[in-house]
Structures are given as structure tokens and as C-alpha cells.
Amino acid sequence: MTTTTTLLNALLPLVAELPSRLPETERYRRLLAALRAVLPGDAAALLRCERGENGDDWLRPLAIDGLSPDTLGRRFRVAEHPRFAALLAAGQALRFPTDTDLPDPYDGLVAHHSGAPLPVHDCMGCVLQVDGQPWGLLTLDALQPGRFAGDGPLNTLQAFCNLASATVATAAHLRQLEQSVHNERQRAEHFRRHTPVASPRLLGHSAAMRALQRDIATVAASDLAVLITGETGVGKELVAQALHAQSDRADQAFVSINCAALPDTLVESELFGHVRGAFTGAVGDRQGKFEQAHQGTLFLDEVGELPLVTQAKLLRVLQSGQIQRLGLDRERTVDVRIIAATNQDLAAAVHAGRMRADFFHRLSVYPLQVPPLRAREGDVLVLAGYFLERTRSQFGLDGLRLEADAQSALLAHHWPGNVRELEHAVRRAVLHALRRPRPAGQFLGVTAQDFALTPALIAASVDAASVKGQFGVNFTAPTACADGMSLRSAVAQYERQLVEQALQTHGYRWAAAARALHMDRANLQRLAKRLGLMPATDAP
Incomplete structure (x- = not known):
């Protein structure tokens, strides 16, 4: 079977599915599956080019195969990843020499590889062009050196990308037409300003x-x-x-x-x-x-x-x-x-x-x-990847890997603090991981121990000793809701008892009670008013 026939057999089903109402994520996943059928490898990714508000060029993963799930939440600054920059500059299919000294952006992210940075392996990629402009990248990695040796695989990748670019362009045009049905003025304004990444990203595919x-x-x-x-x-x-x-x-x-x-x-x-x-x-x-x-x-x-x-x-x-x-x-x-x-x-x-x-x-x-994080099945790792990549860039680290036990811990946690809690947990875990000694050149792996996540953090599980230690007040936490009491009423009762105890402990001095409760004084007074608390005195 010729290379052209193989390519057509892989891409024709994608073309046939264009009129169907497939989610974009599924279209891109099938595109990668077709690539892996034509050029077997160990990891593949489709990344979209984006322009940041400060003029920086970024690459955002849209679909992955063989990479860690948190990769979808990352956003790679091109200036920080020489291999991506080289692929974009080449404008065509490019295979990196196995002895290249350019760092691999996927170090620590290949799903079935752990330990030191990726060993010598085959890596190649190609730019997808839409309307004469770079739309994104297709990358393909094989852990076995020499897998893509010779001109054949490189020519095949270039031919695949040429056909895939047409598929991506057609899908993009169909999506734009569908959007215009609902919001023509919004679409026109969007293209007039040419700022597709100005809109805040609401990460998650749940x-x-x-x-x-x-x-x-x-x-x-x-x-x-x-x-x-x-x-x-x-x-x-x-x-x-x-x-x-x-x-x-x-x-x-x-x-x-x-x-x-x-x-x-x-x-x-x-x-x-x-x-x-x-x-x-x-x-x-x-x-x-x-x-x-x-x-x-x-x-x-x-x-x-x-x-x-x-x-x-x-x-x-x-x-x-x-x-x-x-x-x-x-x-x-x-x-x-x-x-x-x-x-x-x-x-x-x-x-x-x-x-x-x-x-x-x-x-x-x-x-x-807005759904809580615990109701967004599968989004935790995507968000964690986004925060990990931001932290990696801010700390100037070569690479961060979310270890398997950390992924399991993140998925099992209840996340009472939602996305904000997850962001802080990721930053804290990276700082903990940085304290561990590691061999020179080895990427940083973040483990479940670094996150130190406890089981579901709910108010009913807080005991009197922990409350006293945190807020400086004596308090006995409720263990269950009274018969017929809603959760919201139970929480209000919990707040009322805690605030009242803090005020009593500090002689109804608002400033002192607010400091003990880690609150602003004005906010504490509003809360007390809403809870119907009438202190005997109102000492300053």
C-alpha cells in the first residue's frame, strides 16, 4: 500500500465527519489517532498557536495521546521552549537529531516514562497552516531512537500535515458559521479586534x-x-x-x-x-x-x-x-x-x-x-496542569511532572475551596518539592506527599481543639444537623456560635475578635448583623 493511500485511508473518515456535530475535542482526538495510525509513536500532541496580551507567542494543547492528562491544562510560552520555536521557524516538517541539546518540552509528561529527563529518542513535528498563517503544531515522539530515521517518515508527516491543515481549516469555518447563527455581531467584533485569547479561559471539558x-x-x-x-x-x-x-x-x-x-x-x-x-x-x-x-x-x-x-x-x-x-x-x-x-x-x-x-x-x-470543582469530573487535572505550567514559568524551572500518586490524590480530594484552593495547593506543592534534593538535570516531580491533601474538609469535621488553635476561642463544633435543619441553616448556626464565642472571648472588642477570626473588622460587623447577634457591649 502506498504512502498516499495510507494517508487517504486515515484522513477520509475525518473529512466525512466534518458535517457532524462532534465536539472539537473529539475531532482533534481523532486527528491524533489518524496520525498515530500513519506514523506509530509513543506520544503525540496537537497544539494551537495563540498570541498573549503582551505580544508573546504561546502554544496551547488541544489534544494529546500518550502524554499526562495535566498536559491539556498547560500553556507553553514559545520563547521558553526552543524545540517549539524551531518547529515554528522551520514552517515545515522537521526531525530533531537524536543528539540535539535542545530541551524537550515534554520532559516529565510522557505517560509511561518516569525518572530522569527523557532519554535519547526520536522527535519530529510540523506546522499546520491555515489561510497562509501558522495555526498550530503537530508533534510526534518515539522513545526508541531511529524510529523516524530516513526521509520517509518526515515526508509522510509533511503530507499528513498538509491534509490535516485542510481538515482543521474546514472544521474552523464550520464552527464560525455555527457561531454566527447565534451571535453574528459578536463574531464580527471578535475578528475585527483580532484578539482571540483576550477572552478569559474557562478551563475544563466536563x-x-x-x-x-x-x-x-x-x-x-x-x-x-x-x-x-x-x-x-x-x-x-x-x-x-x-x-x-x-x-x-x-x-x-x-x-x-x-x-x-x-x-x-x-x-x-x-x-x-x-x-x-x-x-x-x-x-x-x-x-x-x-x-x-x-x-x-x-x-x-x-x-x-x-x-x-x-x-x-x-x-x-x-x-x-x-x-x-x-x-x-x-x-x-x-x-x-x-x-x-x-x-x-x-x-x-x-x-x-x-x-x-x-x-x-x-x-x-x-x-x-457556577459548578463547584467536585462536580466537574475530570477537570481537576486539566486545571492542575495549567497552574503547574504557570508556576514552572514563574519559578524559572526546566520542567514539572505531576506524579501518578499526586494525580490520584488530586482526583480523590473533595476541594471545599474549589479552584482557588487547587491553585494554592499546586503552588504550595511545588515549593515543597523544591526542598527535596535531586540529581542535576533531573526534572522536578510533584508527589502526593507534596500536596499533603487531607480528606474532605467540611465544617462538621472540625473539632474543638483545632478551632481553638486556629481562632483562639473555645468552641465545640456540631457533629450533625438537627432533624429538619437544612445544610445552609446548619452552616449559619455554626457561624453564629463561632462569631459569638469570639466576641465573648475578646470582651466584645470588634477589632480583636476580627483578628482572631482572620477577618476584616467591617466584614465581621456585617456578618454579625446578618446573623442577628446583639452583643451586650460594643467596646472598641
Whole structure:
């Protein structure tokens, strides 16, 4: 059978599947499978070229075969990986000599290889061209030296890439047409600005994340108010940024404000602005967040912390678009898209009288629930790979490998702190791994011991000794919810007892109690007010 026939047999099924509604990840996986059928090797990858906001060139893995799962979460800066740079510069199929001294970007990532950096092996790759521009790379590695010797494999790879480029280009055009059906204006704006990587990356291929991404695409092009809910650390602000980046307002301002951090006396000034002399300390005119976000997006984080008085004033702005600076009689009109976020149950807050019902309904025209990390099956390793690559680049390391026991530990952990906890855990684990001595030139392997993850960290498992050691208060943690008590009510009871005990221990001195609880004083006072705590005294 000739080489041409083999190539056609491998690629024709891919061409036949183009009209089908296959996910992109599955298309790319089948492309790699076809490559491995034509040129058997031990590891293959398809990487997409991207341009960073600072002008740097990056390569993002779209599909892998024979590499560690966390590779999909990594993002390789071309300037830091000479082999990738050489492939892009060549513009055609290139095989590296087995004695090359260029470091291999996949050191520590080949699935069935462990120990020191990759031994002498065969490595080649080729640029995929779309519309005359580098679209990405196909790379192929064989651990057996000489596997790709001679001109035959290199010519075959070049021919495969020529045909694969047409397949990739066709798939890309079909995807663009499908997107234009839902959002023609967004697509036109996207290509006009030529900044495909400006939109924040919502990493993950789980069903929960795909559903969230579909919801974002659905509502982004509208001006509907969006209420983003989810646990602490799930990435609500990242979702808000993605909504803005995919909207018609993407080239306007995205203004964010943390409502929980605003002192009650400055809320109106921060939101609506003020003029000189409006209050003590107002030495000049100042724009508020609404004016700064005119024709753009205003993100209200922790919106459940806003006092009722402010909610009423915000409601008027949401209804009419009219704002009035403090100290100024004249009103002005603003055009702002509102996105709000909270980790609270705002419907329960309405029932409890902590939130106005009309304000809540204005905010939640289109609610989005961000799934917790434990509900995103398979995404943990992708996110870990992303954070590992960022950490590797920031620390100037040659390579990082996520060992098999570490992968198992990450998958088994409950992640009560969600993505934020995972990011901190990865950074901490790398620092722990750096303390271990290792032979010169050997890549750094991060193990389960470096992560030191405990089983599910839930409040009910905290004993009195650990609470006292962490917060300096005597407290007996509840062991179970009372009959008929919801989880949210049990957590509120837990918070109430802990805050009350801290206040009693420190003589109702707010500053001292806040320090003991690792909180800001103003946030502690808001929490105490929400929990209905009425201390006997209010000593400073």
C-alpha cells in the first residue's frame, strides 16, 4: 500500500465527519489517532498557536495521546521552549537529531516514562497552516531512537500535515458559521479586534463546564442582567469577565467592585461619585463606578452584602439608568450592563428581609450557577496542569511532572475551596518539592506527599481543639444537623456560635475578635448583623 493511500485511508473518515456535530475535542482526538495510525509513536500532541496580551507567542494543547492528562491544562510560552520555536521557524516538517541539546518540552509528561529527563529518542513535528498563517503544531515522539530515521517518515508527516491543515481549516469555518447563527455581531467584533485569547479561559471539558459555557454564549450578546452564584473559589469573577468579553460591549470598560469591602458611609460615593465639598474629605470631583462603566459592564461582586438603603438607590438606576453624584442636583444617564455575583442564597435573604425582592428580581434576570470543582469530573487535572505550567514559568524551572500518586490524590480530594484552593495547593506543592534534593538535570516531580491533601474538609469535621488553635476561642463544633435543619441553616448556626464565642472571648472588642477570626473588622460587623447577634457591649 502506498504512502498516499495510507494517508487517504486515515484522513477520509475525518473529512466525512466534518458535517457532524462532534465536539472539537473529539475531532482533534481523532486527528491524533489518524496520525498515530500513519506514523506509530509513543506520544503525540496537537497544539494551537495563540498570541498573549503582551505580544508573546504561546502554544496551547488541544489534544494529546500518550502524554499526562495535566498536559491539556498547560500553556507553553514559545520563547521558553526552543524545540517549539524551531518547529515554528522551520514552517515545515522537521526531525530533531537524536543528539540535539535542545530541551524537550515534554520532559516529565510522557505517560509511561518516569525518572530522569527523557532519554535519547526520536522527535519530529510540523506546522499546520491555515489561510497562509501558522495555526498550530503537530508533534510526534518515539522513545526508541531511529524510529523516524530516513526521509520517509518526515515526508509522510509533511503530507499528513498538509491534509490535516485542510481538515482543521474546514472544521474552523464550520464552527464560525455555527457561531454566527447565534451571535453574528459578536463574531464580527471578535475578528475585527483580532484578539482571540483576550477572552478569559474557562478551563475544563466536563459536562458541567460545557453547560456553563453554553449558557454564557447564550446570554453574553444580550444586555440582560446576570446573577452569578456559586461557592467561594469557583471563579465567579472569571465567568463575569467571560460574559463581558463575549458581549457587544467587549471593547468598553469592565469595572469591578467588591460590595463586601465597601464601608457603609462610602457606598454611594463609590457607586455614583461625588463633587467637591459633598462631604468631609471630598476635595475634588470624582466619577463613580457607574460612570466609569458607561457603555460597558459593571460587576457587583458579593452583592448580597449591600445594605437595604443602597439596594433601593441601585434599583432606581437599574430601572431608569439615571444616577446622581453626591452633592450634585443634576442627574445624568448611563448605559451599563449589570453582572452580579454572590455565594449567598439571595432568595433566602429576601425571605429573611436582608434583601429587597424587587432588587433581587432585577439582578437575577438570567441566573448562572457556577459548578463547584467536585462536580466537574475530570477537570481537576486539566486545571492542575495549567497552574503547574504557570508556576514552572514563574519559578524559572526546566520542567514539572505531576506524579501518578499526586494525580490520584488530586482526583480523590473533595476541594471545599474549589479552584482557588487547587491553585494554592499546586503552588504550595511545588515549593515543597523544591526542598527535596535531586540529581542535576533531573526534572522536578510533584508527589502526593507534596500536596499533603487531607480528606474532605467540611465544617462538621472540625473539632474543638483545632478551632481553638486556629481562632483562639473555645468552641465545640456540631457533629450533625438537627432533624429538619437544612445544610445552609446548619452552616449559619455554626457561624453564629463561632462569631459569638469570639466576641465573648475578646470582651466584645470588634477589632480583636476580627483578628482572631482572620477577618476584616467591617466584614465581621456585617456578618454579625446578618446573623442577628446583639452583643451586650460594643467596646472598641
